[in-house]
Amino acid sequence: MANLKFVLLFIVLMSAMLLPRCTSNQSNLQPALSNQGGHRLIFDIMGDLYPHGLFFAAIKIGKSPDRTYHLDLDTGSDLTWVQCEALHSPYKPHNNFIPKTDPYCSSGSSLSTNQLQRDRCEYRVDYKTGFSHGWLVRDTFLLQDASKKILNPSLVFGCGVYESRDKHEFKIDGVLGLGKSKLAIPTQLTDHRFIENVHGHCLGRQGKGYGFFGRGGRVQIDNALWLKMQPNEKNYAVGPAKLILDQKSPPIKDLSLVFDSGSTYTYFNTPSYHAIYSMVMRILKEEKLSLVKDPFLPVCWKHAKPFNEVQNNFSPVKLEFSEEKVILLQPGDYLITSPSGHVCLGILDGATAGLGNLNILGDISMLDKLVVYDNEKGLIGWISPANCHYRTESDRDKDFLEAGLDNTSWSWSSM
Secondary structure, three states: OHHHHHHHHHHHHHHHHHOOOOOOOOOOEEOOOOOOOOOOEEEEEEEEOOOOOEEEEEEEEOOOOOEEEEEEEEOOOOOOEEEOOOOOOOOOOOOOEOEOOOHHHHOOOOEOOOOOOOOEOEEEEEEOOEEEEEEEEEEEEEEEEOOOOEEOOEEEEEEEEEEEEOEOEOOOOEEEEOOOOOOOHHHHHHHOOOOOOEEEEEEOOOOEEEEEEOOOOOOEOOOOEEEEEOOOOOOOEEEEEEEEOOOOOOOEEEEEEEEOOOOOOEEEOHHHHHHHHHHHHHHHHHOOOOEEOOOOOOOEEOOOOOHHHHHHHOOOEEEEOOOOOEEEEOHHHOEEEOOOOOEEEOEEEOOOOOOOOOOEEOHHHOEOOEEEEEOOOOEEEEEOOOOOOOOOHHHHHHHHHHHOOOOOOOEOOOO
């Protein structure tokens, strides 16, 4: 009887090994793997601090035909949405509205209780500088993995009927929500088992960069700084941290820091901002420079030296999480040149901007840094400096390899 069981088990195992894989030679569109989730999906990022004031991802949506949409890269938002009422090639729904009975309709706190139409799931997202209001839809996203195969997950996002966003004069098509909720794109891709819930971005100082979803197999990053996400926070928050400036400024303790790619500039709470402002004013006094009025930013001054030489007069802003874990913001990570040629402080008072006690690390401080959000392990990775600019696919593959984002081995540095 035991021999019969062994024979039956052997037959079952051999049959499983010989079953055909769910792939097709007629198309390069790959279905989700129901038991893996090991892809790394790559997309292009473009933008700058000025004149656009944002970084956006180029994402293809739709099946026949597909269209590329420029979406504001926003780790501070959960819901992805595109404009459905616009003058320049809006997204056009095709009876793909999400009903109110769909599980995704009750999964986000940003969903509206207003009733534009009874049987459709409605949403409204409010920002500090605008809003988006419309319905949820489901459609195909065309995403390329590390082996250059195209995957076509069907994802839920917003179809914006009414929207207002103050993003300077540059017109984008919507927002790519990279937050932590069930509606966020990384979470949806994880639920469909395309990826593990890991994503990241590398914002290039020269206007180009890349983003990715998933580990892409196993990754080894030995030179990364890994910080634990604060539990029960809806944002990508880390801390506590100590703010350390020059020797004349006392350190400020117990800061919580939020990573937000949707914020152009960096914000600190009022006590921290005043300490940074005082440091800047001391340096200006020593250099015999004075503030000038500039509509670009609140704190600007005229400087005759090239910007690279200006940075030499300023001290780094140090965020210390422990003796071994430090984020160092060099002067180029918080100073910027205005259109008038003035040098300006790219750190703002969060309270003045309506952020209360919140501290936000924005795009200006993440340029040429690779930031990884590992929702599986509750970690944020910081790799500085990183080569975010690439010209060809081979250059990008080389960048991933140099940063440690290869497909060969996986190990995390100890916390």
